[in-house]
Amino acid sequence: MKAKWTVLLLLPALLLSACGKESTETSNSSAGEKAGTVQAAPKDTLSKLREQGYATVGFANENPYAFKTAEGELTGEAVEIAKVVLDRLGIHEIRGELTEFSSLIAGLQANRFDLITAGMFINPDRCKAVLFADPEYSIGEGLAVKEGNPLKLNSYKSIASTSEAKVAVMAGAIEIGYLQASGVTEKQMVIVPDQDAAISALQSGRADAITMTGPALQSRLDGAADSKLERVMNFEQPVVDGKSVRGYGATAFRLEDTSFRDAFNAELDKMKASGELLEILKKFGFTEQELPQEMTSAELCAG
Structure with missing residues (x-):
């Protein structure tokens, strides 16, 4: 009889133990599922943009790189290249x-x-702040003056050596550093917000010269259609720290958007190989001389 009662007393305890184990496992499984939901990795930028169907792009009103037409259309070499690449990446709309x-x-x-x-x-300095795609084009600098070039300016050094000369340059533009490296003083620079303001400064006499990249300069001169302004055709490209200042332009991304940048580069490489890149560039006054050739952003960021 004693043995019988012992077995009967143990049965409820075993049942409670089994139920407790099942409840704990179910609870742990449920908590794990919830934790997994909370800890799910966020979508990267490229995936997010594909899903929403558009990308927001920042641009400065700088013809021929990126600008709005009189009808309000966003265009320019950088914009048109980005439109093609983004469309092939599944992003079919650009909002500027x-x-x-x-x-x-x-x-x-x-x-x-x-x-x-x-x-x-x-x-290299910009590479610390943003992630660049490989270059779309390469370009040199340009200089424009009043008709007849009264001060005989044909280089940044000639501006530096002519104390009364003033040159208009866009705020934040790389030309500011080139001018400084060539000896042009801060007092000689007229800082303007955009390229149209540079043209106005030259026309009004606030500046004796204006500088920007070659295609941009030609574009603004063509747009102004002012016979009293002329481009300096014998302009000497500046040399800084023993290196040519020939520049390479590219699309930029946030530092963390590596996969987005890499996908962009893959499509850009196809455009270079097929000749499609050059066809787009030609529409904005570029030639084969402005192609980036084999230069990469990694090489340029290394300095």
Whole structure:
């Protein structure tokens, strides 16, 4: 009899133990599922943009790189290249956000834009702040003056050696550093917000010269159609620290958007190989001389 009662007393305890184990396992499984839901990795930028169907791009009103037409259409070499690449990546709409050139990087970092399409030059300092795609074009500098070139300016050094000479240059533009390296003083520079303001400064006499990249300069002169202005055709390209200042322009991304940048590069490489890149560039006054050849953003960021 004693043995019988012992077995009967143990049965409820075993049942309770089994139920407790099942309840604990179910609870742990449920908690794990919930934890897994909370800890799911966020979508990367490229996936997010594909899903929403559009990308917001930052641009400065700088012809021929990125600008709005009189009808309000966003275009330019950098914009048209980005349109093709993004469309092939599954992003079929671009929404442009106009800002001053000097504010583009800050806007990208603050998530106002998903990428910058402004033909921005790649240099080591900028590479610390943004992630560049490989270059779309390469370009030299240009200089414009009043008709007849009264001060005989044909280089940045000639501006530096002519104390009364003043040169208009866009805020945040790389030309500011080139001018400084050539000996041009701060007092000789007239800082303007955009290229149209540079033309106005030259026309009004506030500046004796204006400088920007060659295609941009030619574009603004063509647009102004002012016979009292002329381009300096014998302009000597500046040399800084023993190196040519020939610049390479590219689309820029946030530092963390590596997969987005890499996908962009893959499509850009196809355009270079097929000749499609050159066809787009030609529409905005570029030639084969402005092709980036085999240069990469990694080489340019290394300095």
